[in-house]
Every structure is written in structure tokens, then in C-alpha cells.
Amino acid sequence: MSRTTALGILGVLLGLSLGASQSAQAQTRGAGSIYSRFGLGELHTFSSSQAQAMGGGGARALRSLNYTTFANPALWSDQELTRLNIGGRYRRVNAQDASGQTSRLSSGRLQSVQFSFPLYAGKLGVGVGFRPYSRTEYRVLAQPQTVPGDSALYQIDYRGEGGLRQISGGLGYRFGDVLSLGVRGDVIFGILESQRRTTFSNRARFAPTVLSTRTRLAGFTGTAGGLLSLSDVFRSEDALSIGATFTLPARLSGERARTIGATLDRDTLALGSGAPATGDEENRAEEGGLTIPLSAALGLSYKPSDRWTLIADGLYEPWSNADSDFESAPLPGIDALRDRLRFSVGAELLPAGNNRNATFFSRTAYRLGAYYEQTYVDAQTVFDDAPEGTGINALAATGGVSLPTPLYGTRIDVGVEVGTRGTTDADLIRDVFYGLSLNVNLGERWFQRRKLR
Amino acid sequence: MFRMPSSRVLGALFCALFLLAPTACDDPTSVGGELVEREGAGPQRVELPLDVDTVQYAPITGSARIGESARFLAGQTSGDPLGDVTATGYVDFAPSLSEIDPADRAIDSVQFRVRLARDTFYGDTTQTTPLALYDLKEEWEAAGARADTSLPNTVEPQRITTFSVAPGDSLVTASLPSDWIRRNDEQLRQIADSTFAEAFHGFQVRPVDGGESVAGFLSRATTLRVVFETGGDEEALEASAPLTRQLTTIRQPDPQQPKDRYVIQKGTGRALAFRFDLPDSLRSAAVNSATLVLETDSVLAETGSDYARPRFSQLDVYDVTDDSLALLSGNRPQAPAALALSNDRTRFDVANFSLSRFVQDALLGTSDIERFQLRPGPLTRVLRVPRGSEGVNITSLGSALIRRADGHRPRLVLFYTSTE
Numbered sequence: 098m099s100r101t102t103a104l105g106i107l108g109v110l111l112g113l114s115l116g117a118s119q120s121a122q123a124q125t126r127g128a129g130s131i132y133s134r135f136g137l138g139e140l141h142t143f144s145s146s147q148a149q150a151m152g153g154g155g156a157r158a159l160r161s162l163n164y165t166t167f168a169n170p171a172l173w174s175d176q177e178l179t180r181l182n183i184g185g186r187y188r189r190v191n192a193q194d195a196s197g198q199t200s201r202l203s204s205g206r207l208q209s210v211q212f213s214f215p216l217y218a219g220k221l222g223v224g225v226g227f228r229p230y231s232r233t234e235y236r237v238l239a240q241p242q243t244v245p246g247d248s249a250l251y252q253i254d255y256r257g258e259g260g261l262r263q264i265s266g267g268l269g270y271r272f273g274d275v276l277s278l279g280v281r282g283d284v285i286f287g288i289l290e291s292q293r294r295t296t297f298s299n300r301a302r303f304a305p306t307v308l309s310t311r312t313r314l315a316g317f318t319g320t321a322g323g324l325l326s327l328s329d330v331f332r333s334e335d336a337l338s339i340g341a342t343f344t345l346p347a348r349l350s351g352e353r354a355r356t357i358g359a360t361l362d363r364d365t366l367a368l369g370s371g372a373p374a375t376g377d378e379e380n381r382a383e384e385g386g387l388t389i390p391l392s393a394a395l396g397l398s399y400k401p402s403d404r405w406t407l408i409a410d411g412l413y414e415p416w417s418n419a420d421s422d423f424e425s426a427p428l429p430g431i432d433a434l435r436d437r438l439r440f441s442v443g444a445e446l447l448p449a450g451n452n453r454n455a456t457f458f459s460r461t462a463y464r465l466g467a468y469y470e471q472t473y474v475d476a477q478t479v480f481d482d483a484p485e486g487t488g489i490n491a492l493a494a495t496g497g498v499s500l501p502t503p504l505y506g507t508r509i510d511v512g513v514e515v516g517t518r519g520t521t522d523a524d525l526i527r528d529v530f531y532g533l534s535l536n537v538n539l540g541e542r543w544f545q546r547r548k549l550r
Numbered sequence: 551m552f553r554m555p556s557s558r559v560l561g562a563l564f565c566a567l568f569l570l571a572p573t574a575c576d577d578p579t580s581v582g583g584e585l586v587e588r589e590g591a592g593p594q595r596v597e598l599p600l601d602v603d604t605v606q607y608a609p610i611t612g613s614a615r616i617g618e619s620a621r622f623l624a625g626q627t628s629g630d631p632l633g634d635v636t637a638t639g640y641v642d643f644a645p646s647l648s649e650i651d652p653a654d655r656a657i658d659s660v661q662f663r664v665r666l667a668r669d670t671f672y673g674d675t676t677q678t679t680p681l682a683l684y685d686l687k688e689e690w691e692a693a694g695a696r697a698d699t700s701l702p703n704t705v706e707p708q709r710i711t712t713f714s715v716a717p718g719d720s721l722v723t724a725s726l727p728s729d730w731i732r733r734n735d736e737q738l739r740q741i742a743d744s745t746f747a748e749a750f751h752g753f754q755v756r757p758v759d760g761g762e763s764v765a766g767f768l769s770r771a772t773t774l775r776v777v778f779e780t781g782g783d784e785e786a787l788e789a790s791a792p793l794t795r796q797l798t799t800i801r802q803p804d805p806q807q808p809k810d811r812y813v814i815q816k817g818t819g820r821a822l823a824f825r826f827d828l829p830d831s832l833r834s835a836a837v838n839s840a841t842l843v844l845e846t847d848s849v850l851a852e853t854g855s856d857y858a859r860p861r862f863s864q865l866d867v868y869d870v871t872d873d874s875l876a877l878l879s880g881n882r883p884q885a886p887a888a889l890a891l892s893n894d895r896t897r898f899d900v901a902n903f904s905l906s907r908f909v910q911d912a913l914l915g916t917s918d919i920e921r922f923q924l925r926p927g928p929l930t931r932v933l934r935v936p937r938g939s940e941g942v943n944i945t946s947l948g949s950a951l952i953r954r955a956d957g958h959r960p961r962l963v964l965f966y967t968s969t970e
Contacts, residue, residue, distance in 0.1 A: 134586060194584075201575060201577040203576055235586075237579075237582045245593070245594060357969060526581060
């Protein structure tokens with residue numbers, strides 16, 4: 098495949114990413130966890146479809162010739178093939194409160210588009226990708242109530258939509274057999290929108306209200322990653338990798354605006370109680386921003402043979418330091434977040450190992466994993482007067498299969514996820530979620546001159 | 551042996567799954583409501599008094615087109631608690647449509663024939679309405695003329711005749727005297743000729759002192775009837791000239807405001823103007839419903855049951871800015887905004903226009919409407935006037951009494967949702 102074709106695909110990839118980011122709803126349908134209302138929404142950790150099925154963590158030390166893992170740019174130095182990954186995800190959330198009442202919500206969306214290629218095979222690689230950073234996708238439909246002073250009924254529908262996305266690009270370079278280093282730049286951008294829709298049983302008399310609060314944010318951060326690759330550590334031909342990444346704190350700047358209206362022709366309201374309505378243009382949107390904290394992660398990967406891969410990862414993000422200067426209409430809970438911790442483990446079995454002539458099932462990879470996450474939301478994030486000690490934590494199991502295709506280097510990955518988040522204590526909600534993902538990983542040799550035989 | 555399905559089939563299968571899955575079996579409930587709901591998130595109701603002023607305008611009462619609904623008034627009241635009114639009618643005639651040739655026949659009689667419009671009779675119903683006819687000596691303009699029009703040099707000082715109208719009358723005939731017939735013999739003989747309209751300029755119908763009521767007449771049924779003498783065995787010959795233009799001038803030199811009432815009245819042009827007096831606390835509210843409420847009252851202690859006071863059932867709504875006044879648009883094209891009486895006829899509160907939208911604009915500060923004006927309706931047609939568009943009503947003295955005592959004041963009933 099020619100260099101021109103590759104650049105064309107890269108252009109399409111970036112265009113698709115930017116186009117999708119223009120609308121808060123472009124990539125998503127449905128709704129999910131109520132906890133995505135707080136802070137910047139539910140944070141995502143997708144780095145590759147392989148890692149997703151092995152605990153869903155970053156897999157910062159997971160070396161693979163079939164995947165480009167975006168968690169650690171040092172891993173990009175391993176690339177032999179040019180890769181394109183496109184994936185989608187469906188998730189269902191069953192939420193339950195202390196009274197036993199349940200809510201069933203689901204959403205599906207494009208998850209990621211990633212493109213990577215080696216500049217020098219096995220030495221220097223480049224990665225560019227588009228993936229979610231956070232999602233806001235909740236929905237609560239309140240019980241119908243009687244309009245004060247009237248016989249009509251009204252119902253309020255609370256919705257959250259949108260999220261932040263990141264476009265990443267960087268390089269990974271291998272120094273000898275042991276050490277790899279990489280750097281990655283991430284542009285984080287997007288729109289978080291919360292809506293309160295009030296509808297009425299008597300539509301002729303009462304006009305519905307859609308109150309929206311939109312926060313448009315954008316910022317830049319950078320990640321540095323390192324990877325130590327050791328072999329023959331515990332046994333002959335085994336491989337141990339240790340990866341670490343450090344992501345800089347970032348300032349996300351933007352504006353926050355409040356509108357009323359059900360159509361595109363919305364009225365923009367002034368922010369802040371007691372402010373004049375809309376007479377002053379400057380009052381219509383509040384300029385501001387927030388600081389997202391650093392992120393530090395450590396990962397281990399061990400391959401006792403070419404059939405097994407075991408990984409473990411840990412992540413720390415001090416969100417208690419997150420700071421927002423949107424004062425008139427702050428993001429819900431942004432000033433009461435706690436530190437985020439995430440631990441994951443996973444295993445992959447590839448029965449055929451490196452044998453390309455084995456049967457289909459032998460060449461299929463089977464993956465299992467689990468993770469525990471202390472999310473950055475706790476009871477005090479949700480309720481100002483909540484007692485300390487009740488946090489929103491998630492525990493989930495992951496799994497999946499990677500199906501080989503007749504095309505060398507191309508695989509189709511199907512992943513599943515089952516987990517629980519939160520608690521019904523302290524007036525909170527417990528989510529039980531089920532996820533299904535589909536990723537297509539295309540791999541081919543590009544940019545390499547054929548040698549005359 | 552297992553055969554690997556093609557990647558296309560797998561791809562199509564999963565794409566279909568992803569497209570359909572989000573729409574399947576979603577069941578949002580109130581679970582999580584405690585995490586998002588606030589006190590006061592639902593709609594709230596508030597009644598806001600309107601900042602009301604009384605205004606007076608000169609309604610359009612002249613017309614050069616005589617339609618079914620056209621009326622003209624004549625008469626006067628005395629001791630009216632709303633203020634005494636003097637109404638003077640001006641009428642002019644078109645040539646008769648009958649082709650007649652009176653030849654040398656003499657004119658036997660000439661009658662001014664009017665038919666009472668009972669829905670416009672105003673005042674004391676126990677007495678007749680004495681009226682007098684005067685000649686108009688020159689051309690006068692009726693199209694678009696208003697109730698405050700003066701025609702000072704148009705009326706001949708000599709009274710032609712008088713006649714009376716009682717509330718129960720239907721057809722009323724005023725026979726014109728023979729000396730008037732003699733003076734106008736030449737013109738009357740040409741009653742079916744176009745030269746009649748050029749030579750004859752019509753009558754003024756003026757109240758006679760002592761009258762206690764104002765009568766309204768159906769313009770379409772008003773005629774000038776000329777009867778020629780029969781000669782020998784010839785059949786009677788007559789011709790009737792219909793109205794071609796009309797005007798009613800109305801004077802109310804001392805309008806009165808009954809206690810605890812606002813007066814809205816046709817003819818005299820008494821109307822109400824108001825602006826929304828919206829508190830700052832609602833500046834960012836989203837309006838769900840807005841209703842104007844103007845309570846009405848038909849009872850006036852100063853007048854008894856014999857006093858006829860026609861009512862109307864609709865108020866037309868105008869928006870007023872610094873340099874314009876125009877009928878507000880209703881929800882439907884060609885139907886200007888109006889506020890109709892409720893079914894029990896106790897208040898004007900049924901709007902055919904999006905009041906919520908205007909209140910919302912006022913709350914947001916995006917409205918350029920200074921204030922609204924409520925005038926008597928309904929409209930018979932809309933005229934474009936220099937400052938905007940203005941409606942034309944059936945000419946009458948119909949009125950509405952709007953209550954203004956505490957607890958009954960004109961108000962805006964607002965259902966809103968707080969956006970805070």
C-alpha cells in the first residue's frame with residue numbers, strides 16, 4: 098500500500114474524529130450511570146481491545162505485535178505492522194436504589210479509532226488515535242406530579258449527554274533490547290451537557306421546558322512512558338515487562354452556558370442567581386476552566402511462554418486536587434472529588450502460540466480479567482452534607498475472544514464486561530453493568546520497499 | 551468441521567447488534583432522582599398584577615364599503631355612569647340600482663329608511679331616541695375616518711326633519727318634507743343616474759336634545775326612497791338609493807371611571823394598556839404557561855335594568871413600541887391575537903396567541919415590545935395604517951367593565967420552571 102493511501106486514511110481518521118466531536122450526541126445513544134453526572138463524567142481507560150478484555154486497564158507493559166496499546170507510548174516502538182483499529186461498544190446499566198426500584202438504561206457508541214505504524218520496524222513507531230476520555234450519559238425520569246394550583250401533571254426528565262474525547266499522537270523508541278521510551282501528546286476536548294426536561298400532561302396549556310447546561314472544554318496534556326523488557330527471568334524464554342507512565346496535569350479551558358428551549362434556536366440564559374437575564378451578552382456564558390490532575394500508572398506483564406500472557410496494572414490520579422473556576426454554575430461535584438485508584442489483572446491464552454498453521458480455535462485468543470476502581474465520586478461528591486466514608490467503587494470482570502482472520506495481522510475482537518458500581522447505602526445507587534464491545538484490528542505492512550529476490 | 555464465517559458476515563451481525571441494542575428495553579425510572587433533583591425543580595405558579603393604564607384612541611368608524619356588519623350610530627346619553635356620549639351619523643347614497651324613467655312624473659314622497667340594529671342600542675330603553683336629519687352640502691371623506699373626525703363646514707344649518715327610534719323598532723321611516731323635496735327635485739329625479747352621487751352628498755343624523763340613548767342602524771338596510779306619483783293607470787314608480795359611505799363621530803367629553811372598574815368601550819376608544827411587571831427573581835425562569843386574567847362585571851349600581859349596555863366577548867391585543875402600534879399576531883396566520891371571554895363570561899382569559907413566548911422574551915430582556923394594549927373586538931377587517939396595522943370593529947358603544955378591586959385586579963397567571 099502506498100504512502101499516499103496511508104496518509105489518506107490518516108486524514109479520514111482525523112476527519113472522522115473531529116466530525117464526531119462536533120456534537121455531544123454524535124457518537125452515543127442511550128444512557129448509563131447516574132454517577133456520570135459528577136465531575137467530568139465517567140472516566141474511560143480504553144487503550145486497546147486486548148487490554149480491554151484483560152481487566153480493562155491501561156496494560157502499560159503489554160507488548161504485542163497484534164495491537165497498539167495507547168496506554169504507554171513506549172509500547173509503540175514494538176510495531177512491525179501498520180495498524181488501524183476501529184471499535185464500538187454497547188453497555189447496559191441496571192441501577193437500583195435502597196427501596197429496590199430499578200432503572201434499566203443502555204447506550205452504544207463508537208469507542209475508538211486508532212492508527213499506528215512503524216517508522217523503523219521494532220525500533221521507532223508512531224501512534225495517532227481518537228478515544229473517549231469521559232462520558233456523561235445518565236437519565237432519571239422522575240415520578241409524575243401535580244402542577245401546583247392546577248390539575249395537570251408534570252414530569253421531569255434529567256439527562257446527561259456528551260463527554261470529553263482525546264486525540265493522541267506520539268512516538269515510541271526502543272533503546273537496545275531492554276529499554277523503550279515514548280512520549281504522547283493528548284488534546285482533550287468536548288462538551289458536557291446536562292438537561293432538565295419538564296413535560297406536561299396538558300400539552301395545549303403548558304409548554305415543555307428544556308433547560309440545558311453545556312460546558313465546552315479543551316486542553317492539552319502530555320504523557321511520558323517507559324518500558325523495561327526482560328527475558329529469561331524466571332524460566333527460559335519467558336518475558337517480563339515493566340511499564341510506567343506519567344501524565345501531566347492539564348488545564349482545560351472553555352465556557353459554560355445555560356440555555357432554555359427545545360430546538361436549536363435556544364435562548365441563552367445568564368449564569369448565576371440574580372443576574373440579569375440576557376441583556377448583557379457577556380453574562381450569557383461563563384469563561385473558565387478546570388485543572389485535571391496528574392496521572393501515574395505502573396504495569397507489569399509476564400509471558401511465561403508464547404501461549405500465556407499475564408498482566409497487572411495500577412493507576413493513581415489525585416482528583417481531590419482538581420480545581421474549577423466555573424463559579425456561577427459549577428460542574429456538579431467538581432470541588433468534592435476524591436482520588437482515583439484503579440487496579441486490574443488479566444490473562445490471555447493463545448493455544449497456538451506462534452504457530453500460524455494451527456486450527457482456528459487454537460489461533461483464537463481467550464482473555465479474562467478483573468478490575469477494581471475507586472472512582473473519583475463519593476457520597477460527599479453527591480450530597481454536600483453526606484458523612485465521610487461512603488465511596489463509589491466499581492468491581493468488574495472482563496473477558497473476550499480475539500478471532501483470527503485469513504489476513505495476517507488482522508483480528509476481530511469481541512469483549513464482554515460485567516460489573517457493579519456504587520452502593521445503595523447513604524441514599525446512593527448501585528449499578529450493575531454489562532458491556533459488549535467489538536473491535537476490528539487491521540494490520541498490514543506499509544511503507545516498506547519490497548526486496549528483489 | 552468448523553468453518554470460519556466470513557468477516558463480512560460477522561461485521562454485519564455486530565453492527566446490527568450495536569445499532570439495535572440501545573433502543574431495546576430501556577426503562578428509565580426515578581432511580582437516582584435524589585442525586586439530581588433539587589427543591590423547586592418542578593413548575594411553580596405565581597400571580598403577578600399587571601401594571602395597567604387606561605388609554606383612549608379614536609377608532610375607525612368611517613367606511614366607503616358597506617358590508618353586512620356595517621353600522622352607524624346616532625343619539626346621545628345623559629347621566630351615563632361611564633360618561634355621556636354623543637354619536638352623530640353621516641351617510642351618503644349611491645345611485646339606485648333600479649333603472650327608472652320618471653319622465654314628467656312628480657315626486658310623491660321621499661323617505662329616509664333605516665333598520666335598527668338591536669345589538670347596538672345603548673342607553674335608556676324606556677324612552678325613544680329622537681334624531682334629526684341635516685343636509686350635507688359638500689363631498690366628505692369616509693374611508694378610514696375615525697370617530698373624532700370633525701366635518702365643521704359640511705353640514706347645512708337648516709334641519710330637514712326629525713324622527714324617533716324606539717328599542718323595539720325594526721324598520722323606521724322618516725318622511726322628508728315637501729319643501730326639501732322641492733329643493734332637491736332635480737337631483738332626486740336622477741336617483742338612478744351616476745350624476746346623483748356627485749350632486750347629492752347625504753345626511754347628517756344628529757341627536758336631538760333630550761335624548762337618553764344611542765341607536766345603531768344597519769347600514770346595508772339604510773336607503774333613501776323616492777316615490778313618484780302615479781299617473782292614470784300607470785304603476786307606481788319608486789327607487790331606493792343604498793348607502794355608499796358612512797361615518798359615525800363620537801364624543802365623550804367627560805369619561806367616567808366607575809369605582810373599582812376599568813372601562814373598555816368601543817366607539818369611544820377606551821382601552822387598557824399594560825406592561826408585565828416581572829420581578830427580578832423570575833428573570834431566568836422558563837415559562838411553561840402564561841394566562842392573562844381580566845375579571846369582568848356587568849353590574850353597575852348607577853344604572854337599572856332598563857339601561858342597555860351591549861357587551862363584547864373579545865379583546866384585541868396590540869403591541870406598542872415607541873414608534874409603532876400594531877395588532878399582535880395570533881397562533882394562526884390571518885388571525886390577530888385576541889383574548890376571549892371564558893365560557894362563564896366572567897373573565898377574559900382565553901388567548902389565541904402565544905402569550906408564554908412574549909412573557910419569556912420579556913423575562914429574558916429580548917422583547918422590544920414596550921407594552922400591550924387591549925382594545926374591544928372582534929375585528930371585521932384589518933387596515934394598514936402609518937404606524938402599523940389596526941383593526942376595524944363593528945361600530946357600537948359596547949363596553950366591558952374590568953374589575954380592579956384587590957383580589958380581582960388584572961393579572962398574569964404564570965407557571966414557570968426555575969432555571970437555577
